[in-house]
Amino acid sequence: MKKLNRKIASSAIIAALYVVITLLMAPLSFGVIQLRLSELFNHLAAFNRRYILAVTMGVLIVNIFSPLGPIDMLFGTLGTLIGTTLTYVLAHKITNLFFKFMIATLCQMPGMFLVALEMHIYAKLPIFPTYWILALGEIASMLIGAVIVYLLSKKINFYE
Numbered sequence: 001m002k003k004l005n006r007k008i009a010s011s012a013i014i015a016a017l018y019v020v021i022t023l024l025m026a027p028l029s030f031g032v033i034q035l036r037l038s039e040l041f042n043h044l045a046a047f048n049r050r051y052i053l054a055v056t057m058g059v060l061i062v063n064i065f066s067p068l069g070p071i072d073m074l075f076g077t078l079g080t081l082i083g084t085t086l087t088y089v090l091a092h093k094i095t096n097l098f099f100k101f102m103i104a105t106l107c108q109m110p111g112m113f114l115v116a117l118e119m120h121i122y123a124k125l126p127i128f129p130t131y132w133i134l135a136l137g138e139i140a141s142m143l144i145g146a147v148i149v150y151l152l153s154k155k156i157n158f159y160e
Contacts, residue, residue: 011054014041018058023065030066032119032130034137038062040145042108045084046091046100047158052084068122075118079111086110097153101146105139112138 021038028035041058044051059080066072086107091100116131149158 007050011050011057014044014051014054015058015061017041018055019062022058022062026065029062030068030072032125032133034134034141036137036141037144039108039138039141040148042080042084042087042142043101043104043145043149044158045087046094046104047153048160049088049092051158052081052088055084056081068118071118071122072115075114076111079108079114082114083108083111097150101142101150105142105146108138108142109135 018038018041022029022036025035025037029038038058041051041055045055056077060073060077063072063076066076084107087104090107091103094100094103112134113131115134116125116127119125119130120127152158
């Protein structure tokens with residue numbers, strides 16, 4: 001029971017950290033040009049599947065505050081669920097951290113397409129230019145996040 005409680009608590013902490021970091025950086029967290037440093041938590045799905053739900057819940061909660069409202073809660077959360085699930089499926093058995101992080105980064109790209117589609121529907125923005133701008137911001141966030149998660153992985157066992 002202690003182990004289960006610890007897993008639930010650590011997942012709740014990840015979701016809460018996602019929300020706090022995103023809201024602290026709100027001007028960069030919403031819109032076409034995004035640099036959501038909280039996206040670093042997507043890398044955790046490469047270590048353990050429980051982080052899929054933790055990060056997805058964080059996205060769902062923080063997107064309540066999105067200027068796009070319920071549509072962002074739907075598309076953004078679905079994109080994260082897809083990206084983190086793909087990350088887990090493709091990367092959880094890989095031991096090389098560089099490849100783990102690269103896979104996690106690339107797995108977020110389908111989610112960026114969903115966000116671009118959302119912005120096309122809501123704000124009539126062109127899908128493909130919007131996608132590329134979002135994808136570049138996501139890649140930057142994930143690369144910065146890879147460095148942070150790598151450094152943290154020296155002290156924290158994300159596999160547990």
